[in-house]
Amino acid sequence: MTASVQDRIIAIIAEQAVLDPEQVLPGSSLEDLGIDSLGLVESIFAIEEAFDITVPFNANDPQQSEFDISSVAAIARAVEKLIADQKG
Amino acid sequence: MRRVVITGAGTINALGHTVSETFEAFREGRCGIGELNIRDVERLSIRIGGQVLDYDPEAHFNRQQIALYDRFTQFTLLAARQAIEQSGLNFDGTLGYDSGVVLGTAAGGTTTWDENYRAVYEEGKNRVHPFVVPKLMNSAAASHVSMEWNLRGPAFTVSTACASSNHAMGQAFQMVRSGMCKAMVTGGSEAMLCFGGIKAWEGLRVMSRDACRPFSANRNGMVQGEGAGVFVFEDYDHARARGAEMLAEVIGFAMSSDASDIVMPSQQGAERAITGALRDARLNPEDVGYINAHGTGTAANDKTESAAVAHAFGHHADRLMMSSTKSMHGHLIGGTGAVELLACIMALKDGVIAPTIGYEEHDPECALDVVPNVAREAKVDVCLSNAFAFGGLNAVIALRRAA
Known part of the structure; x- marks a missing residue:
């Protein structure tokens, strides 16, 4: 069985935050996990590479980007949508 | 200490192939940023830039020279020729031993790297x-x-990312001021509008897809430019003795390091460079009429720079003008400070302040007079030119109207 999108996102974020995957909860925000602006850009890149998708994200205004980064679960939902849109 | 004056200026950039064309664009608030016309542009997500257009290397250089001159070197030589011709200096005799050249570039021959990586990796050539x-x-x-x-x-060449030209011109200034040299050719150049040069910037997610709008609340990133700016910095007595035209006097320079982050700017670091330049030039804050901002159009730079200027100048911050000409010529990275020094010279010499174009919405975090959209006539005695590079390397130059 392949890992769910959310599990793979958790693994990527855990690696970036230098945490165990168990410590990364669906409701966690990236700030909660100690990920700064550079870490965020690196996480987005890792997600794009892992899922072979393009994430619309501009570091000048992360909140206004079309991509919801408010929590781990929100990122997973946004990635699922991008996968459906870009690979469906 | 010797006084230092600018007796020659040259440029090629997205706004023009000469200083007078660039001044005209500054006065008109013309935008030199447009759709990029480069190989593999369809594989880029950022497709705009301040490109030097209508440029044919063969109109200026022979085949042997082109084989040796990367685009950034070509731009430098064209700008240097204008500057040296304007200065009227001839370095063939003993003056050549008392003169030198300090230039800034962040990336050097990017196009050459790009083309040759293609040859060996993409085309498999050996x-x-x-x-x-x-x-x-x-x-x-x-x-x-x-x-x-x-x-x-x-x-020599100085490479401090987006502050390269300011650091280079600072070195040249200090060499003439100390009496070490009679004249210095100085400024900087950049030519990284090629596939690899833009792809690298794209990765950082700080680039705008539509426009560079410094200090505007709806700004969404920087736009790359290319080109060169080159000046002749000369000992004042030497220039005066030969009756040379003085474009402006260089009166101060300071540098600082944030020592904090490889991309995020620091208000304190920027402020220390600004106040350092004022001190070096023996100026009071009230003396400064215009600042050419670093003003990249990113969320982080513009609010940090505005805060640094507001704090460094106190009440006077509300009375001075500060614009970012990157809105017109784009961000020339290591060459940017050199092209931007032209806006300071225009302010001092012609009494015209280049605008910040593309300005659409007031941002309370950038609440200074950014000369929005339209150039302004104003008598200015002293200008600063800011450069705050990635990695926290800051360099600020102070100029005064030539007396």
């Missing part, structure tokens, strides 16, 4: 042109300028 190394090295432009005009004193 042989490259013999001059790849002398063409791409960051110091190539400084060497070619020294050879072309017999500059036999200090010659």
